[in-house]
Amino acid sequence: MTRTRRTHTRWWSAAGTLAAAALATVAITTPAGAGTAADEPAAAPISTRIVGGEYASTSEYPWVVYLTDSAGNQFCGGTIAAANKVITAAHCVTGGAPPEITVVSGRDDKNSDEGTETAVRDVWVHPDFQNASSGADVAVLTLDRDVTATPLPIATAGDLPEYRPGGATTVLGWGTTTEGGSPSSTLRQAHPPITSDQDCSRAYGGQYDPRGQVCAGLPGGGEDSCQGDSGGPLVAGDKLIGIVSWGNGCARPGQPGVYTRLGAYHDEVQAQLR
Template sequence: MAHTRGRIRAAAGVLAAAALTTAMFATGANAAERDVAGSAAPPIVGGEPAQIEQSPWVVFLTDPMGNQFCGGTIGAANKIVTAAHCVEGTNPMELRVVAGREDKTTSEGTVAAATDVWVHPDYQSATSGADVAVVTLDRELPQPPLPLATTADTAAYQPGREAEVFGWGATSEGGESSDVLQRAVVPVTSDADCSSAYGEYDPAAMVCAGYPEGGVDSCQGDSGGPLVADGKLIGIVSTGNGCARPGYPGIYTRVSSYESEVRAQLAAQR
């Protein structure tokens, strides 16, 4: 994850390049956000197919032409939690959210239009933190929301704690995106190890997850998707050095640090 893992929306210039590549955390490396719309988003590396019935709160974001570029999580009946770099500068009218669809090649599930996009006011880039946003939809979704991690959920962030990451992104660095939802298990990384890999790592804003030897990770097209532990959303796919590289775990937005602000947006009537 040396770059943000969202896809650049290039569909006829419809979506602003909110997921454009950004400077990498790693010194001397180039970082790019993990999703790009307009081209097939790459899927989770080292994962396996997942059933939407077992993770019904996972959704994906598309442009008006149906091109998937990021992931997200249902936070309330008509609200989606995603990465700020996925939607910053986007006109809500040009954003769609697909829920309840395991295979992108089908027409299953619900397609909802966005009516409002909130981006955390402190967000500047994925490498500086606050990479979180809330999208309001034009309808309520039948799928249940996933609870947010709070500051009390310290156990979920302990080094070595196994967490699950979901998405439709690339299955290898620079590879093709997945048509079906993927799931992978990654251990939470210590702040010390993540700081060693990424000079700009901020433990107050981020959390890392991955194996020292690499091999399993989120990737391009997975940005905005959920990192889950203890039945809660503990992280949002954000950035990293490449995908599944040894010594470079994935970087996720630390949800517990932004829980009160996100919760306020989930409760907002708009």
């Protein structure tokens, strides 16, 4: 059973408060496995941050951000794609998403008060989205004011070299560093290579759709995103080519992470960035 890489929290609306229970955070790992389909029950252990990765900084990657709920709990990642726009995964902002979302930019350590906190005033979810494993796992957040960070360009349908098997990538997030571990307090990065469609289909069968998804991971595992990294960026060629979406566990051999193939949704997403 697959899992999304979003960190799940539970709200008690009767009390009107958010109770902290982080059940699954997305993270970046060094093996090739990822999380499960959005909000499905999971048999696999869950992880909280990038696995097999290393420390990263928003000074090098100024466009990477994380999302928090009204209590300040980080639950997903995202990418600044325009002055007041952030791209994330649709499963981060649907089906139990917090009613209030804040985007945190320029903050390497979640325990610090560096950077900027910006409220979200509007959410666009791709109209074809049903759940993470079925594709179209992309959303665009409109912020209530501009941020100063330089946006990251998004891939187009013609950017085929960035999706070639074996190509180098960078995935970033504040999620778990091991399956079943705890979320990272600091931003981390990993570099899982692009997996061929054939290998990803062998791993996930009919759940994997190469038209709107792409996989990344090492055959033997060890580098991957994980719970808490959902919505975060997969980057190649200085472009946003993917969004952390789902997978089977984290950094497992033969189980690469599955990402939204952003080039397939370029036109719809670009229309939201204007």
